Structures are given as C-alpha cells and as structure tokens.
Amino acid sequence: MPGMFIDVKVDLAAARDAGVAKKLAEVCPVNIFAQNEDGTLRIVEENLDECVLCDLCIAAAPEGTVKVVKLYES
Numbered sequence: 612m613p614g615m616f617i618d619v620k621v622d623l624a625a626a627r628d629a630g631v632a633k634k635l636a637e638v639c640p641v642n643i644f645a646q647n648e649d650g651t652l653r654i655v656e657e658n659l660d661e662c663v664l665c666d667l668c669i670a671a672a673p674e675g676t677v678k679v680v681k682l683y684e685s
C-alpha cells in the first residue's frame with residue numbers, strides 16, 4: 612500500500628540486492644527503507660508520507676531503479 616501522498620517504487624532486481632538495500636536503508640533520513648533478515652529491501656509503509664523528497668535514495672541506487680511518486684500530483 613502506498614502512503615497517502617507518496618509512494619516509492621523500487622525495481623525488483625534492486626530490491627533483491629542486499630548491497631542496494633543497505634545503502635537505501637542508510638541514506639533515507641526518515642527510514643522509509645529497511646532490510647529484511649535475508650538482506651532484501653523492505654519498504655516501511657507507515658513512514659512513506661514522511662518523505663522529504665531529498666532524492667538521496669535515487670542517488671544511492673543504480674540509475675532508474677528507484678522512483679519517488681508524488682500521488683498528489685497525479
């Protein structure tokens with residue numbers, strides 16, 4: 612489920628990459644990304660609407676694999 616204002620979409624291959632997941636968990640200032648026990652990425656849905664649109668996640672992941680969607684603009 613997306614947040615009310617923000618959804619974050621991550622390519623499946625990137626979400627399964629423990630290295631990418633770790634970076635995302637590190638860079639997001641409002642903890643929208645976390646890692647499952649197997650290292651794969653978990654989106655912390657209850658934090659989605661805290662997104663400050665800093666784009667650090669987009670910069671940290673391989674190009675084009677993370678998208679931050681503003682639901683209020685669609």
Ligand code: SF4
Binds near residue numbers: 638665667668669679
């Ligand atoms: S844009 Fe910033 S606050 Fe929003 S999900 Fe990415 S890293 Fe987190």
